[in-house]
Amino acid sequence: MDRYNETSSVFGFILLGLSAHPKLEKAFFVLILSMYLVILLGNGVLILVTILDSHLHTPMYFFLGNLSFLDICYTTSSVPLILDSFLTPRKTISFSACFGQMFLSFSMGATECVLLGMMAFDRYVAICSPLRYPVVMSKAAYVPMAAGSWAAGIINSVVQTSQAMRLPFCGDNVINHFTCEILAVLKLACADISINVISMGVANVIFLGVPVLFIFVSYVFILTTILRIPSAEGRKKAFSTCSAHLTVVVVFYGTILFMYGKPKSKDPLGADKQDLTDKLISLFYGVVTPMLNPIIYSLRNKDVKAAVKSLVAQKHLTE
Numbered sequence: 001m002d003r004y005n006e007t008s009s010v011f012g013f014i015l016l017g018l019s020a021h022p023k024l025e026k027a028f029f030v031l032i033l034s035m036y037l038v039i040l041l042g043n044g045v046l047i048l049v050t051i052l053d054s055h056l057h058t059p060m061y062f063f064l065g066n067l068s069f070l071d072i073c074y075t076t077s078s079v080p081l082i083l084d085s086f087l088t089p090r091k092t093i094s095f096s097a098c099f100g101q102m103f104l105s106f107s108m109g110a111t112e113c114v115l116l117g118m119m120a121f122d123r124y125v126a127i128c129s130p131l132r133y134p135v136v137m138s139k140a141a142y143v144p145m146a147a148g149s150w151a152a153g154i155i156n157s158v159v160q161t162s163q164a165m166r167l168p169f170c171g172d173n174v175i176n177h178f179t180c181e182i183l184a185v186l187k188l189a190c191a192d193i194s195i196n197v198i199s200m201g202v203a204n205v206i207f208l209g210v211p212v213l214f215i216f217v218s219y220v221f222i223l224t225t226i227l228r229i230p231s232a233e234g235r236k237k238a239f240s241t242c243s244a245h246l247t248v249v250v251v252f253y254g255t256i257l258f259m260y261g262k263p264k265s266k267d268p269l270g271a272d273k274q275d276l277t278d279k280l281i282s283l284f285y286g287v288v289t290p291m292l293n294p295i296i297y298s299l300r301n302k303d304v305k306a307a308v309k310s311l312v313a314q315k316h317l318t319e
Helices: 002-007 022-052 059-076 079-087 095-128 139-165 182-186 194-227 232-261 268-299 302-318
Strands: 012-015 091-094
Touching: 012 095, 022 059, 022 079, 022 268, 022 302, 059 079, 059 095, 059 139, 059 268, 079 091, 079 268, 091 095, 095 139, 095 182, 095 194, 095 232, 139 182, 139 194, 182 194, 194 232, 232 268, 268 302
Parallel strands: none
Antiparallel strands: 012 091
16 A cells, blocks of 8 residues: 555656657658648638638538637647657656646547537438528527537546546556557556446447447438439539538548557567557547548538639739
């Protein structure tokens, strides 16, 4: 008992990052910094055009603006820490800063899961019940839907982070990751984490399983409705209104399922490669996906491209 009391006070953690692979650090610093700048620029432009262009003041683009703002917040909560870890071997982070970063990342991730489900419902109503769309997706409906997504994500993060903070951490305080990823932090706890595991399992069902099922059912109805459209041009036009969202959903959930659903290697000799792979997949989820979102919506959406061109033309005229 005395030994436990002497070692149970951990005031900070050490982020291992890629310190075991120093040759990769400089290359990844340039790569991640470039991606982060693209995320800020791409999502920032999308937010700007959805606010300034009156043609984009619709539920779909309101959700898209929320998604872009969410991606900026998510990457900003972790990318600066990742970049710093490339420059500083064995980066030290305080206990409070670690759990603060964990809270922000977890809440943004959970919010995006729910928000993508709301966007699927918007596309379902638009395609399957176009005449009722203005009534069902009125401002009194889509604003609370977006606000509810944020509230649900934040509440879930409060629950998961507060449970993790109450755990005793003693002895090893080295997090084998770029950031304070909750699974990596829980491995360091010197207490039973079964409650945390159960809680995260329930949260995964609610924030991953339910939205994925909801999106799947929505798109079954959407595709059924599209296939009933007699003209090929009509089918193409109808599908184009939801193809960008479907692409984002596949990239987002595909990465999560691959990251958490792939089997772990039992070969101890391959542990280092396994850890490196997990880190790089996490990096893809945290940086590449938010970078792709504005690109996907810009390339596959004529309204967004027209709004960007109009914004650029107005800027040239003012100059």
